[in-house]
Amino acid sequence: MAVATDASRFHAVPMAPPDPILGVSEAFRADTSDLKLNLGVGAYRTEDLQPYVLNVVKKAEKLMLEKGENKEYLPIEGLAAFNKATAELLLGADNPVIKEGRIATVQGLSGTGSLRLAAAFIQRYLPGVKVLISSPTWGNHKNILNDAGVPWSEYRYFDPKTVGLDFDGMLADMKDAPNGSIILLHGCAHNPTGIDPTTEQWDIIADVIQEKEHIAFFDVAYQGFASGSLDEDANSVRRFAARGMELFVAQSYSKNLGLYAERIGATNVITTSPELALRIKSQLKRLARPMYSNPPVHGARIVANVVGDPALFDEWRAEMQLMAGRIKQVRQKLYDELVAKDKSGKDWSFILKQIGMFSFTGLSQSQSENMTNKWHVYMTKDGRISLAGLSSAKCGYLADAIIDSYYNVQ
Amino acid sequence: MLGREDEASYLNLVDLRNKLDEASGYLLAPRDPILGVTTAYLADTHPSKINVGVGAYRNDEGKPVVLECVREAEKWIGGRELMEYLPMGGSARFCELAVGLAYGEDTQVLKDKRVASIQALSGTGVVRLFAEFMKRFQPEAEAYLPLPTWSNHHNVFRDANVNQHTYRYYLASTRGLDFEGLKEDLKSAPNRSVILLHACAHNPTGVDPTPEQWKELSKLFKEKEHFPLFDMAYQGFASGDTQRDNQAIRIFLEDGHQLACAQSFAKSMGLYGQRIGCISIVCAEATEAATVKSQLEYIARPMYSSPPVHGSLLVTSILTDSDLKQLWFKEVKEMADRIIGMRVALRKNLEELGSKHSWEHITQQIGMFCYKTVNGGGAQEHMEGVARSSVALDVGAVRDSYGYLTESAWCY
Numbered sequence A: 001m002a003v004a005t006d007a008s009r010f011h012a013v014p015m016a017p018p019d020p021i022l023g024v025s026e027a028f029r030a031d032t033s034d035l036k037l038n039l040g041v042g043a044y045r046t047e048d049l050q051p052y053v054l055n056v057v058k059k060a061e062k063l064m065l066e067k068g069e070n071k072e073y074l075p076i077e078g079l080a081a082f083n084k085a086t087a088e089l090l091l092g093a094d095n096p097v098i099k100e101g102r103i104a105t106v107q108g109l110s111g112t113g114s115l116r117l118a119a120a121f122i123q124r125y126l127p128g129v130k131v132l133i134s135s136p137t138w139g140n141h142k143n144i145l146n147d148a149g150v151p152w153s154e155y156r157y158f159d160p161k162t163v164g165l166d167f168d169g170m171l172a173d174m175k176d177a178p179n180g181s182i183i184l185l186h187g188c189a190h191n192p193t194g195i196d197p198t199t200e201q202w203d204i205i206a207d208v209i210q211e212k213e214h215i216a217f218f219d220v221a222y223q224g225f226a227s228g229s230l231d232e233d234a235n236s237v238r239r240f241a242a243r244g245m246e247l248f249v250a251q252s253y254s255k256n257l258g259l260y261a262e263r264i265g266a267t268n269v270i271t272t273s274p275e276l277a278l279r280i281k282s283q284l285k286r287l288a289r290p291m292y293s294n295p296p297v298h299g300a301r302i303v304a305n306v307v308g309d310p311a312l313f314d315e316w317r318a319e320m321q322l323m324a325g326r327i328k329q330v331r332q333k334l335y336d337e338l339v340a341k342d343k344s345g346k347d348w349s350f351i352l353k354q355i356g357m358f359s360f361t362g363l364s365q366s367q368s369e370n371m372t373n374k375w376h377v378y379m380t381k382d383g384r385i386s387l388a389g390l391s392s393a394k395c396g397y398l399a400d401a402i403i404d405s406y407y408n409v410q
Numbered sequence B: 001m002l003g004r005e006d007e008a009s010y011l012n013l014v015d016l017r018n019k020l021d022e023a024s025g026y027l028l029a030p031r032d033p034i035l036g037v038t039t040a041y042l043a044d045t046h047p048s049k050i051n052v053g054v055g056a057y058r059n060d061e062g063k064p065v066v067l068e069c070v071r072e073a074e075k076w077i078g079g080r081e082l083m084e085y086l087p088m089g090g091s092a093r094f095c096e097l098a099v100g101l102a103y104g105e106d107t108q109v110l111k112d113k114r115v116a117s118i119q120a121l122s123g124t125g126v127v128r129l130f131a132e133f134m135k136r137f138q139p140e141a142e143a144y145l146p147l148p149t150w151s152n153h154h155n156v157f158r159d160a161n162v163n164q165h166t167y168r169y170y171l172a173s174t175r176g177l178d179f180e181g182l183k184e185d186l187k188s189a190p191n192r193s194v195i196l197l198h199a200c201a202h203n204p205t206g207v208d209p210t211p212e213q214w215k216e217l218s219k220l221f222k223e224k225e226h227f228p229l230f231d232m233a234y235q236g237f238a239s240g241d242t243q244r245d246n247q248a249i250r251i252f253l254e255d256g257h258q259l260a261c262a263q264s265f266a267k268s269m270g271l272y273g274q275r276i277g278c279i280s281i282v283c284a285e286a287t288e289a290a291t292v293k294s295q296l297e298y299i300a301r302p303m304y305s306s307p308p309v310h311g312s313l314l315v316t317s318i319l320t321d322s323d324l325k326q327l328w329f330k331e332v333k334e335m336a337d338r339i340i341g342m343r344v345a346l347r348k349n350l351e352e353l354g355s356k357h358s359w360e361h362i363t364q365q366i367g368m369f370c371y372k373t374v375n376g377g378g379a380q381e382h383m384e385g386v387a388r389s390s391v392a393l394d395v396g397a398v399r400d401s402y403g404y405l406t407e408s409a410w411c412y
Helices: A022-031 A055-067 A080-091 A110-124 A140-148 A167-176 A200-213 A235-242 A274-292 A297-308 A309-341 A366-375 A392-408 B004-023 B034-045 B068-078 B092-103 B122-137 B151-159 B181-190 B211-224 B247-254 B288-305 B310-322 B322-352 B360-364 B376-382 B402-411
Strands: A104-110 A131-135 A152-156 A183-186 A215-222 A247-252 A265-271 A358-360 A382-386 B117-121 B145-146 B164-168 B192-198 B227-232 B260-264 B276-282 B368-372 B392-394
Touching: A055 A297, A080 A104, A080 A235, A080 A247, A080 A297, A080 B276, A104 A110, A110 A140, A110 A200, A110 A215, A110 A247, A110 A265, A110 B151, A110 B288, A131 A140, A140 A366, A140 B034, A140 B288, A152 B192, A167 A200, A183 B310, A200 A215, A200 A235, A200 A265, A215 A235, A215 B068, A235 A247, A265 A274, A274 B122, A274 B151, A274 B392, A297 A309, A297 B181, A309 A392, A358 A392, A366 B004, A392 B376, B034 B122, B068 B322, B092 B117, B092 B247, B092 B260, B092 B310, B117 B122, B117 B260, B117 B288, B122 B260, B122 B276, B145 B151, B145 B181, B145 B260, B151 B164, B164 B181, B227 B247, B276 B288, B276 B310, B322 B360, B360 B368
Parallel strands: A131 A152, A131 A183, A183 A215, A215 A247, B145 B164, B145 B192, B192 B227, B227 B260
Antiparallel strands: A104 A265, A247 A265, A358 A382, B117 B276, B260 B276, B368 B392
């Protein structure tokens, strides 16, 4: 028997807003045009615009099938081999932080889950402390902080005039914040802008953070994917750690190992003593247990197998360089097309200066909508395009779309 | 005997632990009462050690089991081309199959498309989503959990900031169901409360209501307009028959209740580490189901964005292929039968040892756990791995060690 609608317990539940990023892919799928281009979500595509499963992942999975491992619960903190590997990838195996045991690492549900676990920890043990997030930042950061009950505010980051970093604004906002705040930073390949501080700028940021007794919270979703080098991309985190700073670091293997759907990442807390690291780890576990009990095993095993085998590890490095290389190529091609087609002399070089999967085009919301409605180019409304979803072949088309939207739409 | 007076102290203990933590900064958190046991067991070097703590199935050699149907499914999906993000709600196909299994494939609510469902992180993740949903959209409602229940249930509702209470469930004198106490407590709870029910193979007691009792409860729920949240972690695993283990849910559906079901495939398909589960909520009609689903996804997105794919592929492969599905039915029945056989053997051993105590409960209880066979304090010394918070005995213990187990059990 059906339930009368107004007698339903849920009749007052409103429809949730569509996710601005994941919703783009859904809209793209619904579009029947041949010209359509999905530059929405940050998932890597080959030149043929196909999803890419890394060869090392296929090999690792084959190994795993042969080993025929069981499917038992992982401990709450996840797979030990993975936790060891991920901390070493982040900091370098010889890093004193690791040698001294001053790091608490807990496997997490990719970037989101790792951020959420850290946020839950912050809510419980640093109650009332505010997290400062960049303006703009990945859309889900504020949702994570909101749902975790952590207050947040923004620091200036993107300068639309230069389509570059508003460094002075960033520093001023960090200095203005109450001492002991938490600063959420992107380790490399800032999402959505693609604009990263230089090494010199990182050092100044670290200086300010130390002066203000803030805690740096790094979101590292693109290690290896930005420059092509795992070590280079971890530079910011390592420089901060070398100063003896306490840090939160959330890692994800979605992009760099293409393990998007396996949800594999880690929450790391770097602290002042191994004993404190142990206590912090125990509390992270206590937060994870009522959220999902223990993390999924498959992705963790893949990472551990790839990193644990020197040949596979080398092959992984090569594949990452390939992926990062293709993105750099596509950036160059897009830039060349824009310069060739746009006779106004506008400076499009920001496309080359930005790094990682994304480019912040500087297009407004209505201009971005034009990209979609007229040109079937799917992107987020903040003007972000994912170069991972662009092929060399489509650069000309995209350049036309951008030029049209930029000049003809207010 | 665990009565109402114990409810307060039981919950206070959990609460006190938290307050202590808050007062002292980052205290070393207590070991999880269930998962911590396995950690200790693994570290123990004693040759006769037995792990009867965590609810994970073992074969006769005490080894973890990966089902044949799962190995087959693994081969199919291994090296597949697509590892892209699942949608926030996970695999729709998986949900369709899961809910069909839970509710019965012909059930009217499915035909009417009024079930909101999303894939989530096994039993824990699913219950957590529901608790968060409840907090957001039924903020006045409070949750009632059976006393006792799986210890993590309390953590989940606490971390979701949902007020929780317990209702009487287990009767120590009979080692069975305290049906009168249960009914009284649900009657005195405010109308429209959310009541957590274990669909089958109650964890940790192994004590389930009979179908007649379920029918009576269904009527009571109607009178009180209570909302049933069924936690079903053992479908197929309890009696060996998936469509018998979901009886309680089918009874409530027939009576027209709006209900929710938290499903896990950890035990019934041996997919513990995959974290594969499904939350389903019966709504008034299809539009409402879409709305409720959108809100569940909205809660999931800032928690983990989208669920892990591997488990959903395995379950979908198994449930869509008729051979694999039959194989699974056969294997889950074998596991259930083995556990039932263990119960018979354990009881027989204890009785043959000349014990004057009644060991009836061992065969009357159902599922993985056997309750109150030994008392907490003494058992700890002699039986490695008995969960501290409840005295639950995982009857999937090693047959060879049975002599050891039953002698220890008998002493207490």
